[in-house]
Amino acid sequence: MPDSSAAKCPVAVVGAGTMGAGIAQIFAQAGHPVRLQARKRETLEAALRRVRVNQDELIRHGLLRSEDAEAARGRITVTQNLDEALVGAMFVSENVPERLDVKQPLFAELDRLASPETILSTNTSSLPITQVARDTQHPERVVGFHWFNPPHLIPLVEVIRGDRTADMAMDGTYRLAQSIGKSPIRVQKDIVGFVGNRLQRALEREFFYLERIGACSGADLEVALKQGLER
Numbered sequence: 001m002p003d004s005s006a007a008k009c010p011v012a013v014v015g016a017g018t019m020g021a022g023i024a025q026i027f028a029q030a031g032h033p034v035r036l037q038a039r040k041r042e043t044l045e046a047a048l049r050r051v052r053v054n055q056d057e058l059i060r061h062g063l064l065r066s067e068d069a070e071a072a073r074g075r076i077t078v079t080q081n082l083d084e085a086l087v088g089a090m091f092v093s094e095n096v097p098e099r100l101d102v103k104q105p106l107f108a109e110l111d112r113l114a115s116p117e118t119i120l121s122t123n124t125s126s127l128p129i130t131q132v133a134r135d136t137q138h139p140e141r142v143v144g145f146h147w148f149n150p151p152h153l154i155p156l157v158e159v160i161r162g163d164r165t166a167d168m169a170m171d172g173t174y175r176l177a178q179s180i181g182k183s184p185i186r187v188q189k190d191i192v193g194f195v196g197n198r199l200q201r202a203l204e205r206e207f208f209y210l211e212r213i214g215a216c217s218g219a220d221l222e223v224a225l226k227q228g229l230e231r
């Protein structure tokens with residue numbers, strides 16, 4: 001289980017597309033050694049380019065120092081090999097495509113390869129955590145850890161309990177999220193859409209409905225949202 005008070009635990013990030021690259025970046029910027037895994041070399045090269053672009057944006061806005069950015073990039077090791085990615089990893093963030101037929105066999109493999117105390121998290125946006133963990137021997141260590149895009153900018157992350165997720169996995173993930181500067185919430189039921197996206201979709205539905213019935217212009221609705229909601 002990751003202990004945020006001790007030395008920064010090694011993290012494996014599996015899948016190096018839009019989310020995997022940004023998540024590897026955030027863990028590395030928080031001081032964690034990161035192994036970023038993808039099957040294709042080009043994916044890994046593109047991910048490292050994406051990290052640099054994201055960091056340049058933060059540097060331009062005075063949110064990151066260039067020497068810290070460089071040090072963080074130095075903490076990211078890339079590999080095409082899943083076994084290698086998992087060596088010493090205490091926490092896994094899975095970021096492969098949103099398909100159960102891809103995630104289920106991957107989690108069976110992660111469960112087989114990772115050391116017994118390692119937490120296995122999925123960044124699924126919409127699949128039940130319980131289903132993602134279906135083919136593992138230890139579903140108690142599988143937890144939802146849902147980030148929002150772009151992961152280097154949006155503070156909210158959801159820590160989601162599957163039907164068999166243990167408190168150890170929930171609490172360890174929650175504390176880890178706090179320690180890397182994110183704003184975690186606990187989602188205690190494995191419900192469709194979890195919480196963040198449900199709230200956002202509900203607001204969007206109302207926004208477009210009010211605009212369609214002519215209750216308010218889009219511009220005025222934006223004022224209502226930006227100026228009227230409690231901050």
Ligand SMILES: NC(=O)c1ccc[n+]([C@@H]2O[C@H](COP(=O)([O-])OP(=O)(O)OC[C@H]3O[C@@H](n4cnc5c(N)ncnc54)[C@H](O)[C@@H]3O)[C@@H](O)[C@H]2O)c1
Nearest residue numbers: 015016017018019020043095096097098123124125147149
């Ligand atoms: N993009 C978003 O806005 C967003 C936001 C929150 C959560 N998510 C979730 O994050 C996950 C990843 O989404 P993304 O947008 O980064 O997708 P993406 O397509 O950008 O990246 C997925 C990567 O996984 C690789 N991949 C496929 N199978 C693999 C395997 N077996 N092992 C290792 N790598 C494999 C692909 O080559 C690709 O590089 C999905 O579950 C998605 O629902 C996405």
